[in-house]
Amino acid sequence: MKFFSKVMVGMDLTEMDDILIKKTIVFLEFLGVEKCYFLHVSKNLALPEDIIQKYPNLVASGDETIEAMIQQKLKEYHFPKSVETEIIAEEGDHPLDTFLRWAKIKDVDLVIMGRKETLKGSGALANGVAKKAPCSVMLLQEKRSEGLPKKIMIPTDFSQHNHMIYSFGERIADELNAELFPVHFYEVPHGYSKTGKSFEEFSEIMKEHAKNDFKKFVAKHNHPDLSCDFILNDGDNIGELLLKEAHKLDIDMFIMGSRGRTKSAAMLLGSTAEKLIAANNVLPMLIFKQKGENMGFFEALFKL
Structure with missing residues (x-):
């Protein structure tokens, strides 16, 4: 049964992205996902220094570098090729408004966001999306083991x-x-x-x-x-x-x-x-x- 054919996953360029990609893969077949958007919204698309050091081969700047980095993660975790993907790196002074606008533009059925327990981050964007998204929202936690609920x-x-x-x-x-x-x-x-x-x-x-x-x-x-x-x-x-x-x-x-x-x-x-x-x-x-x-x-x- 296809619950959500178009899904958008929030990326923040931290270790949480790795966790979120792996957990999303577990849910793909059950949710009936046909297309998955990966969206990163930042006030400034200039990459942090630690990201540049970690991925020295990604020499492009701005959105191209971020898209390439996320694409590399999808490949690393064997994201199913049967699911169409699109990576979006967007700049905006108000990340929540920008995120919500893209959810509307892409007419997604479900937004997937990460919730951190030990990793740095306030969780404000995930909470805002949960409250105001135009579609269903799934919050997946950092420490919870991968797997479908029983x-x-x-x-x-x-x-x-x-x-x-x-x-x-x-x-x-x-x-x-x-x-x-x-x-x-x-x-x-x-x-x-x-x-x-x-x-x-x-x-x-x-x-x-x-x-x-x-x-x-x-x-x-x-x-x-x-x-x-x-x-x-x-x-x-x-x-x-x-x-x-x-x-x-x-x-x-x-x-x-x-x-x-x-x-x-x-x-x-x-x-x-x-x-x-x-x-x-x-x-x-x-x-x-x-x-x-x-x-x-x-x-x-x-x-x-």
Whole structure:
């Protein structure tokens, strides 16, 4: 099944590029990739001195040197010749805007970015792309071993929007013969004491209510027998709670979605996704977005 035929991979001319290329190769067949763009965006295309020393044979300047260097890496890691590739080295004062513009120009289905754990880098570009890209985004972590996921966690809130994300998660799990782990956070309302019940008693009421909502929700999907992990959110950071639960269950990928409900807001993620992006730099994430949601924003971006 072809999920994403055109993919764009962000390159930053560090060791992370090697990691990202190797990890991307693992996903190519499953994702159904037919063309892969490798994009480097820099405020200045002049190469750093350490790059020049490492690749003395690359005597061209600027974008030609960068393109040749990335091409050399693709050859080194035996990037499949069955997948068409194109390398783009672009200069721009605002790397995020430039990256997003190229994603729109190439009409890509998926952007793949790296998340660093020990390597230098703020991760600001990857985070910005995850939040604002006009398509789905996959974040692949530096230290995580290569391989397709076998345990996939999908935060579930039973909303109409979440049906789309859940169906997408089911398709991926079926394709990979992987387990899907829905998780839902429930809360106790502040006014619970007015009911005459204790916090613990009302917590159980809210949990049972969530269980009933999940039964109705999952009945509309292909795996109605799936169980959901219900977690009480008593004010902690949801991103950190999700990561903690994922480690407990030995999860190896998150799938989430954007929550844009209008064309102007579609580029933004829901608060849970943003908090997980901020908290998680150890597990891969696939943020699913419907292409075309952000077109109004990107038409404006082209006019900047």
